[in-house]
Amino acid sequence: MIDSRPVLVNTRLDDPTADHVIGELHRRGVPVVRLDTGRPEGVTLAVGAGAGKDWRGDLRTPTRQVDPHGIRAVYHRRPSPTASTFPADDPAGHQRDFTTAQIRHGLSGLLVALPDCLQVNHPHRNAAAEYKPVQLTTALASDFTVPPTLITNEPEAAREFIRAHHPVVYKPLRHTDYRENGELRTIWVRPVTAEEIDSSLRACPHLFQKQVIKTADARMAVVGGESFTTRITLDGDHPDWRMDYSLVSFSPVEAPATVRRSAELYLRTLGLVFGAFDFAIDRDGAWHFLECNPNGQWAFVDPATTRGITVALADVLEKGVSP
Known part of the structure; x- marks a missing residue:
């Protein structure tokens, strides 16, 4: 019996990683619905729950239509950050802030709430x-070998760690857009010495790790x-x-x-x-x-x-x- 339930791929348009998987699913004859919850232009939905039934109805993209109840799996790859463009005339952005939140909690919220549907991975778990800190705690509990690591915003604690474990590298705790003089810069993992540490460290926690x-x-x-x-x-x-x-x-x-x-x-x-x-x-x-x-x-x-x-x-x- 042919399984006609679709796989939904939630990702931006320019995602070659997702393209590999979508191409393989198409080759197998598995129906695929692709959308970007962060930029849902042309997406409409009318779904309901109640009277003993979970979410059922109609979810449409410009090229596909699906009853959310029939989705077999959702591949949450790399959707765009949610940003509404409605209304166009909104100088302060208050209405766009409101509609952005509704998109996030309505459309994205629907996908993560589907019962009996595989989530790869569930966005909340991602x-x-x-x-x-969760990664390192779980790694240690899973018997991985983990280099000595310090998270601190105390300059002297950082200096002591660097002296004790030289050579040491600095890593950002999360990849975040960072600008200097208006220019977007990437913060790479890099070696750090005790002499480089100054009072600016107190601005936020930093991660230091013994270099392998x-x-x-x-x-x-x-x-x-x-x-x-x-x-x-x-x-x-x-x-x-x-x-x-x-x-x-x-x-x-x-x-x-x-x-x-x-x-x-x-x-x-x-x-x-x-x-x-x-x-x-x-x-x-x-x-x-x-x-x-x-x-x-x-x-x-x-x-x-x-x-x-x-x-x-x-x-x-x-x-x-x-x-």
């Missing part, structure tokens, strides 16, 4: 899993009980390989069994279906946990690994139930 003297990095995507790992080799010694992709090479690698088991435990603990783990591999071959992005990118790695992740995600979404 949000909780993005906190660095590494031979390579690794990115491991885990979904549906399978793991797909890429070794990342940098032509240079900067701790953040994302700075210049022209200096980076990717190749498939098998993660140690202990690392794979820890990753599965990590995802179960946080209620995640998918996770993208980053590791530093030291000179003795030990894998050190750096972070887990619950909705991390993966289409940039080597083609074989990209294909494996694509198929595994499509398998999970097509099945429509948690693995």
